[in-house]
Structures are given as C-alpha cells and as structure tokens.
Amino acid sequence: MPDYQAPLRDIRFVMDELLDYPAHYAGLPGGEEASPDVVAAILEEGGRFAREVLLPLNQSGDQEGCLLEGGEVKAPKGFKEAYAQFVEGGWPSLAADPAHGGQGLPHSLAMVLNEMICSTNLAWGMYPGLSHGAADALRHHGTEEQQATYLTKLVEGTWTGTMCLTEPHCGTDLGLIKTRAVPTDDGAYDITGTKIFISAGEHDLAENIVHLVLAKLPDAPEGSRGISLFVVPKFLPDADGNPGERNGVVCGSLEHKMGIHGNATCVMNFDAAKGFLVGAPNKGLACMFTMMNAARIGVGIQGLGLTEASFQNALAYARDRLQMRALSGPKAPEKAADPIIVHPDVRRMLLTQKAFAEGGRMLVLYTAQMIDIVEHGTDAAEKERAETLLGLLTPIVKAFLTEVGFEATNEGVQVFGGHGFIQEWGMEQLVRDARITRLYEGTTGIQALDLLGRKVLMSQGESLKVFTKEIHKFCQAEEGSSELAEFVRPLAKLNAEWGEMTMAIGMKAMTDREEVGAASVDYLMYSGYVTLAYLFARAAKQARAALAEGTEEAAFYRAKLDTARFFYQRLLPRTRAHKGAIEAGAEPLMAISAEDFGLGFEI
Ligand SMILES: Cc1cc2nc3c(=O)[nH]c(=O)nc-3n(C[C@H](O)[C@H](O)[C@H](O)COP(=O)(O)OP(=O)(O)OC[C@H]3O[C@@H](n4cnc5c(N)ncnc54)[C@H](O)[C@@H]3O)c2cc1C
Numbered sequence: 142m143p144d145y146q147a148p149l150r151d152i153r154f155v156m157d158e159l160l161d162y163p164a165h166y167a168g169l170p171g172g173e174e175a176s177p178d179v180v181a182a183i184l185e186e187g188g189r190f191a192r193e194v195l196l197p198l199n200q201s202g203d204q205e206g207c208l209l210e211g212g213e214v215k216a217p218k219g220f221k222e223a224y225a226q227f228v229e230g231g232w233p234s235l236a237a238d239p240a241h242g243g244q245g246l247p248h249s250l251a252m253v254l255n256e257m258i259c260s261t262n263l264a265w266g267m268y269p270g271l272s273h274g275a276a277d278a279l280r281h282h283g284t285e286e287q288q289a290t291y292l293t294k295l296v297e298g299t300w301t302g303t304m305c306l307t308e309p310h311c312g313t314d315l316g317l318i319k320t321r322a323v324p325t326d327d328g329a330y331d332i333t334g335t336k337i338f339i340s341a342g343e344h345d346l347a348e349n350i351v352h353l354v355l356a357k358l359p360d361a362p363e364g365s366r367g368i369s370l371f372v373v374p375k376f377l378p379d380a381d382g383n384p385g386e387r388n389g390v391v392c393g394s395l396e397h398k399m400g401i402h403g404n405a406t407c408v409m410n411f412d413a414a415k416g417f418l419v420g421a422p423n424k425g426l427a428c429m430f431t432m433m434n435a436a437r438i439g440v441g442i443q444g445l446g447l448t449e450a451s452f453q454n455a456l457a458y459a460r461d462r463l464q465m466r467a468l469s470g471p472k473a474p475e476k477a478a479d480p481i482i483v484h485p486d487v488r489r490m491l492l493t494q495k496a497f498a499e500g501g502r503m504l505v506l507y508t509a510q511m512i513d514i515v516e517h518g519t520d521a522a523e524k525e526r527a528e529t530l531l532g533l534l535t536p537i538v539k540a541f542l543t544e545v546g547f548e549a550t551n552e553g554v555q556v557f558g559g560h561g562f563i564q565e566w567g568m569e570q571l572v573r574d575a576r577i578t579r580l581y582e583g584t585t586g587i588q589a590l591d592l593l594g595r596k597v598l599m600s601q602g603e604s605l606k607v608f609t610k611e612i613h614k615f616c617q618a619e620e621g622s623s624e625l626a627e628f629v630r631p632l633a634k635l636n637a638e639w640g641e642m643t644m645a646i647g648m649k650a651m652t653d654r655e656e657v658g659a660a661s662v663d664y665l666m667y668s669g670y671v672t673l674a675y676l677f678a679r680a681a682k683q684a685r686a687a688l689a690e691g692t693e694e695a696a697f698y699r700a701k702l703d704t705a706r707f708f709y710q711r712l713l714p715r716t717r718a719h720k721g722a723i724e725a726g727a728e729p730l731m732a733i734s735a736e737d738f739g740l741g742f743e744i
Pocket residue numbers: 304305306307310311312313314337338339340341398406577580581582583584585586587590658
C-alpha cells in the first residue's frame with residue numbers, strides 16, 4: 142500500500158520563509174488567530190488525519206466503488222465513518238465565517254490541508270470538496286433566509302453541497318442547458334431536467350445534500366444570458382431547519398469511470414423538484430462563477446496533491462529497488478545490484494516529480510495569499526491588485542498543475558517499472574485519479590482560453606503586467622548577485638519575452654481571432670513554467686541566504702537549490718517548444734478541412 146507523510150518541512154519553508162505567512166496573517170483582520178503555533182498544530186493534526194484515516198481507505202475505495210440501490214448511494218466502506226470524524230474534528234468549518242459557525246481562520250490554511258486530503262484520498266475529498274464552493278455562492282448571492290437555512294449546515298459539514306451544471310448535451314457550452322425552472326405560487330420554483338456527471342450528487346455521508354443548480358426560467362433570453370441559479374435540497378428543511386420532506390431530485394444512475402471510483406458521479410433527475418432562486422433571475426452564471434473559481438483552485442490542488450503522493454512513493458521505491466549497476470561503477474558493492482536511484486534517468490523522473498510538487502506548492506500558496514487578501518483585506522488598492530493576480534493565476538493553477546500532475550503521476554508508474562502497472566502498488570490509481578483533473582471544472586483548453594482571451598487580451602495585457610512587473614522588480618533587485626545569476630538572468634529574459642509574445646499574439650488576433658485559440662494551451666503552459674521559474678528563483682535566494690547564515694538544515698537548503706537548478710536547466714527549456722508552437726500560429730491547425738482529416742481510412 143502506498144504511504145504518505147505530510148510534507149510539513151516543505152510547507153513550512155514556503156509559508157514561513159518564502160512567503161512570510163506569519164506577517165501575512167498578522168496583517169489580516171482576525172488573522173492573529175492563525176499564530177505560527179496554531180498553524181503548525183493544525184497542519185500536523187491535518188497530516189495525521191490524512192495519513193491515518195484517509196489513506197487506508199484510498200485503495201479499498203477505488204476497488205469497491207459506490208453502490209446505487211433504490212435511489213440511495215452507498216459510498217465505499219469506511220468513507221462515512223471517516224467523514225463523521227472529519228466533521229467531529231471541526232475540519233469543514235476551519236476557514237468559514239464565524240457569522241455562520243465557522244472558525245474564521247484564513248482560507249489559505251484550508252488549502253494546505255486540502256493538499257493533504259488530495260494526496261491521500263482524492264475520491265473521499267470530493268464529498269466535502271464542493272461544500273465550500275456551495276457555501277461561498279450562498280454567502281455572496283443567497284438571501285438572509287437561504288443563508289440561515291443552508292450555510293450553517295454546510296459550514297459544520299452535516300450537509301454537503303454539489304454543483305449541478307452539466308447536462309447530456311452540454312458541458313463547456315452552458316448556454317445550451319435545457320433544465321427548466323417554473324415559478325410556483327409560493328415564490329419557489331419547480332425544477333425539471335437531467336444533470337449528468339454530478340460529483341457527490343447522492344451519498345450516505347451527510348444527512349442532507351444541497352444542490353446548486355443552473356436552470357432556465359420560462360421567459361429567459363437565449364444562451365448563457367438566460368441562466369439562473371437555484372438551491373435545491375435533497376430534503377426540504379422543516380420548520381426547525383432539519384431535513385424534512387424528500388424533494389423530487391433523485392440519482393438515476395452512477396457513472397462507471399476511469400478513476401476516482403470512490404466518489405459517486407451521478408446522473409441527477411430533477412422532477413418538479415422544489416428550488417429557490419439564488420441571486421437575480423438570469424444572472425446565474427455569474428453567481429456560479431463564485432463557486433467555480435474556488436473549485437478551479439481546488440482542482441489545481443488536486444493535481445499538486447497527487448504529484449506529491451506519487452513522488453513520495455516513487456522515491457521510496459527507487460531507494461529500495463536493486464537493478465543493474467551505475468554506469469560509473471557500483472554504488473552499493475555489498476548488494477547484488479545498485480538501487481535504481483543511482484541511474485540518471487530514474488533521477489530525471491524523480492526530480493521532475495519533486496520540482497512539480499515543490500513548485501506547485503509555492504504557486505498554490507502564493508495564490509492563496511491573494512485569496513486571503515481578496516476575502517479579508519482592508520486596503521482597497523491591495524485588494525484590487527490581489528483580485529487581478531488571482532484572476533490571472535486561477536487558470537494557471539487549475540490547468541498547469543493538473544497537466545504536470547498527470548505527467549508526474551505517470552512518471553511515478555515508470556519509476557516502478559512493470560510493478561507500477563500492477564494495482565497493488567497503488568501507483569496506477571494515482572494516474573487514473575489524476576486524469577479527471579484535466580477535464581472537470583473546465584478542460585485545459587477552456588482554462589487556456591480564459592487565461593489568454595479573457596484575462597490577458599481583454600485587459601489589453603494589463604493583468605499580465607501586474608505580475609510581470611513584480612517579477613521584473615525581483616530581477617532588478619537581484620541583478621548584482623552573482624550567486625543568483627543562474628536564475629535571475631534567464632528569468633529576466635523570459636519575463637520580457639512573455640510580454641512581447643503576448644503583444645505579438647494580440648496583434649495577430651486582430652486580423653484572425655483563431656490565433657487566440659491556436660496559441661492558448663501553449664501559452665498557458667509557457668506561463669506556468671515562467672511562473673514557477675519566478676518562485677524557484679525566490680526559493681533559491683532564500684536557500685542561499687539560509688546556507689550563508691549557517692544552518693543545521695544545510696541538506697534541506699542544498700536540496701532546494703538543486704531542485705531549482707534542475708527546474709531551470711531541465712524543465713524550463715520546454716518554454717522554447719511552447720514558444721515555437723505559438724509562433725507557428727493558426728495556419729497549420731486550420732489548413733486541413735474537417736472532411737480531409739479522415740481521408741486515410743475512407744477508401
Ligand atoms: C468524474 C466527473 C465529475 C464531474 N463533476 C461535475 C460536477 O460535479 N458538476 C458538473 O456540473 N459537472 C461535472 N462534470 C462535468 C465536467 O465539468 C465536464 O465534463 C467538462 O466541463 C467538459 O464538458 P463536456 O464533457 O461536455 O465536454 P465538451 O464541452 O463537449 O468538450 C469536448 C472537448 O472540446 C473542447 N472544447 C469545447 N469547446 C471548446 C472551445 N470553445 N474551444 C476549444 N475547445 C473546446 C473541450 O476542451 C474538450 O476537449 C464532471 C465530469 C466528470 C467526468
């Protein structure tokens with residue numbers, strides 16, 4: 142069975158040394174509660190919960206899957222009990238507003254815990270995973286009554302939330318949805334339609350499920366302008382706020398899928414189910430975006446968590462497995478062969494995983510600070526800047542970390558050789574589980590369009606400039622440091638190139654809009670590498686400073702420098718390929734007609 146240890150030392154490095162979280166928390170209203178001692182205790186306990194409670198259920202949950210009987214779904218054995226412990230421990234309410242029963246700790250802290258959950262049991266993590274987003278949508282857009290009825294329950298975790306967008310004929314293009322909402326005399330709505338692929342749509346972990354559903358009013362305008370958001374509980378709350386009458390929403394079937402078997406992916410049939418409008422009529426998509434943005438960051442964290450899990454297990458295996466001798470001569474002459482970690486190619490795979498795990502963690506925690514500031518900040522200018530950066534980084538966190546998460550988990554299988562392909566080691570499960578993260582909450586293609594089209598080009602490059610200016614300032618400040626030159630020089634060049642390339646795409650797009658779609662995924666990956674390069678340069682600076690000062694943990698800081706070097710010398714050159722593809726433009730993609738694609742097998 143795979144093992145896992147919460148990477149607490151690395152988390153401490155990123156939070157305390159790199160991003161100065163103690164000062165960040167001290168500057169947030171109520172942030173003083175998150176003192177370094179409290180944070181350390183919470184993370185340690187979270188790591189213990191993930192390792193001792195969730196990890197043992199990961200493989201059994203994958204093999205057992207979920208069971209649908211008479212409209213009721215049973216999650217795999219042990220999931221319900223683990224969830225009860227989770228609620229009992231107060232984990233769901235950690236970062237929620239005290240006004241709704243939350244503990245008021247910063248959101249970033251919950252994100253670190255989320256990484257641990259995703260490393261140990263992604264399928265389980267998706268039961269509580271959408272409750273936070275559902276609560277957010279209600280907090281921002283719900284009426285006082287809706288908040289009183291649903292928020293406290295979602296925050297304490299006794300009820301869970303879902304996000305019901307997708308229908309059989311539409312996933313990306315939500316303007317096509319057919320689910321109808323017909324007003325009733327009591328001010329509520331009858332919701333009728335079919336939603337598919339609904340994560341945790343039905344299960345036995347919580348006493349009630351709160352569905353947030355997109356549907357169309359009878360007089361709604363066509364397309365995405367005519368979508369409204371409704372809250373539709375599985376059980377209608379009674380006068381005391383407890384689960385009462387069963388509502389007309391049932392699980393029709395469970396999907397059989399490639400991964401996350403322990404999570405119920407449901408077809409949900411709404412048959413005149415009672416729903417209540419959230420926010421203004423026809424403004425549902427905007428309300429749902431509150432949920433989707435939080436969920437997108439959450440999916441990026443899934444990529445990170447799986448990367449870390451795969452890395453830890455591949456590393457242990459590579460130290461243990463004896464095969465062949467090192468090319469330069471035996472490294473363990475007393476043994477029958479050398480451990481495979483001596484071989485350069487195995488090191489390439491392990492370091493790729495390590496760099497993506499440590500780089501991804503820096504990116505998530507950097508972005509988490511923006512979320513804290515947007516949520517709790519008091520300085521208007523600082524909030525505006527954080528909001529811009531958060532908008533820019535959200536598609537990068539979501540798509541880049543899930544793309545490289547899939548690569549990293551695949552490399553984990555490769556390190557195990559044929560054993561990686563065998564179920565009992567648990568490495569192939571990580572690949573299967575990672576595969577969905579590139580799809581749901583908007584595919585990589587859609588995130589890339591969001592980044593390049595909406596966030597960068599629609600702001601005339603202004604949002605990108607906020608970030609590239611920060612990188613430029615860092616490079617300028619470190620220009621004179623010969624020790625950091627190996628990082629700062631290539632970073633400064635790439636940072637300038639990022640802006641120039643964006644302008645060039647913008648110019649081309651003025652004559653041909655297809656240029657945006659043609660460039661977008663390569664642009665997103667390029668952006669991800671440059672963003673991680675910035676964070677690795679800062680990490681290298683920190684590591685050098687610690688080593689210069691003298692430390693008992695010299696090995697930790699040297700390894701950090703080595704990882705940064707590996708990233709710069711072996712992974713960052715991938716930006717050349719992405720740039721080349723971007724510059725090739727739309728022509729090689731659009732030249733062939735849809736009919737001519739299939740000529741090779743027509744005759
Ligand atoms: C296990 C699982 C859990 C899920 N959980 C939920 C959930 O809880 N709630 C929910 O509502 N949905 C959920 N989904 C649905 C998921 O969000 C969608 O599958 C996803 O958004 C893609 O939609 P689609 O499958 O309809 O693909 P399509 O929209 O048909 O896309 C097919 C392909 O075309 C590409 N494409 C589409 N439009 C464009 C464009 N304009 N430009 C470029 N490329 C484009 C896409 O990138 C993709 O590669 C889940 C799905 C799965 C498999």
